[in-house]
Amino acid sequence: MKKQLLALVATLAVGASALAADIKLVVNADQPGPVIHRNIYGQFAEHLGTGIYEGMWVGPESKIPNVRGWRKDVVAALKELKVPLVRWPGGCFADEYHWREGIGPRNKRPVKVNSNWGGVPENNAVGTHEFFDLVEQLGAEAYVNGNLGTGSSQEMAEWLEYMTSTGKSTLAELRRKNGRDKPFRVHYFAVGNEAWGCGGNMRPEYYADQYRQVATFLRTPEDNRPIFIASGGNGMQTEWTEALSKGVHSVNAISHHAYTLPTGQWEKKGSAVGFPESEWVSTLGNVQQIEEMIKVNKAVLDKNDPSKKIGFYFDEWGSWYDPDPGSNPGFLVQRNTLRDALLAALHFNVFHAHADRVHMTNVAQMVNVLQAMILTSKDKLVLTPTYHAFAMYTPFQDATSVPAKIENNPVYKVDKFAMPTLSATAARGKDGKLYIGLVNSNANQPAELTLQVGANAPKSVKGKLLTAGAMDAQNELGKPAQVVPVAYEAQAADGKLTLKLPAKSVVVVAVEG
Missing domain, CATH: 2.60.40.1180 (Golgi alpha-mannosidase II)
Structure with missing residues (x-):
């Protein structure tokens, strides 16, 4: 054969x-055909390496020009991309993130170890208020990823109340005490991340039951109710989509993850530069597999959800190479080349072709991590080839295919x-x-x-x-x-x-x- x-x-x-x-x-x-939802061009910012700290957040006291801690130059460059949506705080980090540690005076927030990414201190300087300040500066929508792995339904329910409540509850008053009278607009909320792996090593059926339980308690005002996202599978898996689209009525969307490795081997993924032509075509050709992942999962959704109420969100995608020599391997630093620009455009073309179900995707990640839009060093930045691919495709946001x-x-x-x-x-x-x-x-x-x-x-x-x-x-x-x-x-x-x-x-x- x-x-x-x-x-x-x-x-x-x-x-x-x-x-x-x-x-x-x-x-x-x-x-x-279907409208190509602008959130297909969504971004992802995780507490990982210098993706947020240094790359975007320098703090209000920094000599680098900033607005309330966020770098002016980075925000301006991202606004040129018309960034429609930002996912935060993870990723694997989300399932170890406790939102109460990221509110209140920054100098009193606890310092913890980021055990997922590099084992470095996490001072929680960027929390709920800072994140929403960023998305509001960008004019983007907010995608908040809840903590199922080390959290609870109570913690997620209280976080949503803190963010969205209009009343006089203790949590709403705490938000006001911390400087925000008006509720934050939460457009999307996910229950956990990669439940099959770093989010808990769960089976699909077990996670589906966890989702049912948690979603029961996720209440917000009707005019600020997010789209709720279930953590789905990765690669060619369909069993997560099967379990979550059949009888779990509170699922609005199912996430899916897949990264492109030139060699296909996690142990030695391939170099970001100096690669042979065979790794050029193996990288770009992998988008055919991405499309097959979408097709097989859409077939499951079409069977279980023929009215198309459930979206299929590719909320982590992009190139993943061996880390840049001399960098912290846990920071996922890699060069960004012409190959990445073509890889991005090929993904866009596939996502457009399946716009009936694929309403959101999130490239990993926004700044300094994996297939980034922007690379920074101290007070300087450079726009990557991937950035330019995103910029060229902005006319497709909310266009009709x-x-x-x-x-x-x-x-x-x-x-x-x-x-x-x-x-x-x-x-x-x-x-x-x-x-x-x-x-x-x-x-x-x-x-x-x-x-x-x-x-x-x-x-x-x-x-x-x-x-x-x-x-x-x-x-x-x-x-x-x-x-x-x-x-x-x-x-x-x-x-x-x-x-x-x-x-x-x-x-x-x-x-x-």
């Missing part, structure tokens, strides 16, 4: 190569790894324009394709192109940026619009006429 599959891939590659000149992207703009199909898509194969060369998505933006996102994953070969919208060729397209000379090109502090978007446009000629995509590139364009 394996030999037959390899032979088929080889045959496809030859055949597709011969048809390369005839590659066509057909967009059916008159067939609107439309079918986009690539005909005669070549196969890109290196060693034992193979994937489609091109990936595409299309949507009608809130501004009325038709937007198209394209990825050419081939590290060496440019591609050309004709664009057809319905039965016609558009007159022109205009947008941005992201590429670089090397597979591991990166933007480094104190050096000229190697990976930045540039203007891109194409004009129709003789009734035909041809898009030329450089090797290893991302293109996002609006159709002009």
